[in-house]
Amino acid sequence: MSDLDRLRGEIERLDRALLGLIGERVRAARRAAAAKRAASMPTLDPAQEAAVIRRAATLAREAGLPEEDVRDVFWLIIGLTRRAEQEASGAVAEQR
Amino acid sequence: MIIVMRAGASLPQIDGVREHVERFGVRSHVARDGFRTIIACLGESDALTESSVATLPAVESVTRWRTPYRLASRQLASHGATTVVRIGDGAGASVGGPALAVIAGPCSVEGREMLLETARGVGRAGAGALRGGAFKPRTSPYAFQGLGLDALRWLAEVRRETGLPVVTEALDPRQVELVAEHVDVLQVGARNMQNFPLLAEVGRIRRPVLLKRGLSATVTELLLAAEYVLARGNPDVILCERGIRTFESATRNTLDIAAIPVLRGETHLPVIVDPSHAGGRADLVAPLAYAAIAAGADGLIVEVHPRPATALSDGDQSLSLAGFRELMRGLAPFATAAGRTLASPPVGREAAA
Numbered sequence: 193m194s195d196l197d198r199l200r201g202e203i204e205r206l207d208r209a210l211l212g213l214i215g216e217r218v219r220a221a222r223r224a225a226a227a228k229r230a231a232s233m234p235t236l237d238p239a240q241e242a243a244v245i246r247r248a249a250t251l252a253r254e255a256g257l258p259e260e261d262v263r264d265v266f267w268l269i270i271g272l273t274r275r276a277e278q279e280a281s282g283a284v285a286e287q288r
Numbered sequence: 289m290i291i292v293m294r295a296g297a298s299l300p301q302i303d304g305v306r307e308h309v310e311r312f313g314v315r316s317h318v319a320r321d322g323f324r325t326i327i328a329c330l331g332e333s334d335a336l337t338e339s340s341v342a343t344l345p346a347v348e349s350v351t352r353w354r355t356p357y358r359l360a361s362r363q364l365a366s367h368g369a370t371t372v373v374r375i376g377d378g379a380g381a382s383v384g385g386p387a388l389a390v391i392a393g394p395c396s397v398e399g400r401e402m403l404l405e406t407a408r409g410v411g412r413a414g415a416g417a418l419r420g421g422a423f424k425p426r427t428s429p430y431a432f433q434g435l436g437l438d439a440l441r442w443l444a445e446v447r448r449e450t451g452l453p454v455v456t457e458a459l460d461p462r463q464v465e466l467v468a469e470h471v472d473v474l475q476v477g478a479r480n481m482q483n484f485p486l487l488a489e490v491g492r493i494r495r496p497v498l499l500k501r502g503l504s505a506t507v508t509e510l511l512l513a514a515e516y517v518l519a520r521g522n523p524d525v526i527l528c529e530r531g532i533r534t535f536e537s538a539t540r541n542t543l544d545i546a547a548i549p550v551l552r553g554e555t556h557l558p559v560i561v562d563p564s565h566a567g568g569r570a571d572l573v574a575p576l577a578y579a580a581i582a583a584g585a586d587g588l589i590v591e592v593h594p595r596p597a598t599a600l601s602d603g604d605q606s607l608s609l610a611g612f613r614e615l616m617r618g619l620a621p622f623a624t625a626a627g628r629t630l631a632s633p634p635v636g637r638e639a640a641a
Contacts, residue, residue: 234377234451234472239444242469264492268521271494278374 217269218276225277235277241270289314289338290351290363291327297346302327305344312336319364326364330519355554357511359518360525365556370586373524373558375473375496376453380416380631383496383526384558387631388623389587391455391498391560392612393419395602396432397439400446405594407450409609414616416631417473418443418452419589423459424601425479432600440470447471455498455589461489468493478502478530478565481513491520498589500528500562503541507550514557527551527559528589529580531566540568540605543576548583559584564591564605573607574615581622590615 193201225235245266252262289309293302302325306316312333319326329336338350355361365371370384383389392410397403397420407418422439424432440456447454453472458464459480467474473496480486481502490497497517501510514525529548531541543566551559563576577588593599593606607615616630623630 232451234447234453236376236453236472238469238471242465245465267493271522274494 214269214272218273221273221277228277236274241274244270289329289336289341290353291329291341291347292349292351293325293327294346294348295323297325301344301346305341305347308341308344309336317359321364321366321369324366328358328361328364330358355511356508357515357555359523360511360514360555360557362554362556369556370552370558371523371556373496373526375417375455375526377451378416378631380414381453382416383560384586387416387629388581388585388619389417389558389560390415390616390619390630391417391419391587391589392592393455394421394593394599395564395591395606396421396424396434396600397442398435398600400442402594403442403446404449406592406609407446407452409594410592410612411450411452413609413613414630415452415612416587417455418446418450419455419475419591421601422456422467423463425457425459425477426601437466440467444470458486458490461485464489464493468495472496473498473526476500476513478505481505481510484516487513487516488520491517491522494522494524496524496526497522498526498528498560500530501532501544501547503533505532507547507554511551511555514555525557526586527555527557528562529559529566529585530562539566539572541566543567543580545579545583548580548585552584558586560587560589561585562589564589564602564607568605570596570605570607570611573605573611574618577615577619578622581619581626581628584626 228235245263248266249259249263252259291305305327309316309329312335314333314336315330317328317330319328341347342350372382372384374382380387380389392415393406403420420443422434422436424434426433443454443456455473455475456467456471457475457477458467474490475498476486476490478500481500499514510527514527517525529544531543534542536542548559561580563573563580567573567576573590591602591606592609592612594609596603596606596608599606620630
């Protein structure tokens, strides 16, 4: 096995780990949606989303990663998990 | 290029087609239309030929785009299917569903108490969401420009107190994250419809976007503006017809009623109408609203002020709370005739009070 093959294997392992984590985050968001419903809170919490982005940007800076790109990634993940939350709360997701 | 897969195409077959086009540097986007899977190819490559795709397993047909917009195109959904954009938790807070979405509130947020009074009033009357301007794009630099961050904070407080989702305008890409921290839906105003950095930014943060048609923009230009948001990965775009500038001076703008069925034919995105800016006069709001719903609009965005005579902006076209209640009562038969429902109040927690 060449060095490149080994590195590609390592990248695939990391991709699988990332997907596992995204799945975990979606499941956690569904549980959060249930908790919000129980507390009669709206599904979307704009201030909380902004806090998540701020935290991600700070961590990106500390890790020496490009901050703007990391913010993009987290807006994407937040959008993805919000959809899951809305579906969990019986959203109107169908087409008319 | 649009690739329609045969009904029952397997996931590996769909993945195979996507990998084929992506090898040519063309992005693929999958839309589901009932039992059909449609693969939209975004971008062009001379090397990617229709015949090379048509012979792949489970491909039913390959057609060319007939419009310059792609993700906004009706070609990605069957006739009559509308994308539902969810802006909050109640039935009246989904735009494009069976219930009409009515968004109401003051042109400008003038203070916390007036905002709360308006929100409670419109919520009780059946509005599904609250509008309120924090940053105002005024024609004159000497006109009231909005209360900015204070207004955003009051919008967030009133949102918490009433449960109504909130719509407000972002004027500048640098404001987008700040606005998103406080409200549910980001509005791109008519004057900013072709502010491409702003469109890209609201596409990036993936909150529902209310995109108003520019004063002199064609339907195609409106849909291409929507495409900027969609292309950044944000699928939740609501279009808004708010009147266009014509030679007629009896009204502030001319409501382009025909744009509603034209858009319905051109796009799967939901369409709402702003009868307040279209007519520019409070007495025109109800007839224009009824016409919009009869023509097939998915909802309305209406300016309401507890005391229109003292409003800091757009008082002439603002309904009073009583006027808004009357509008909602009058709307019911038009909704029924159009095959739609009106979400019955209460929508928010406080609206039940």
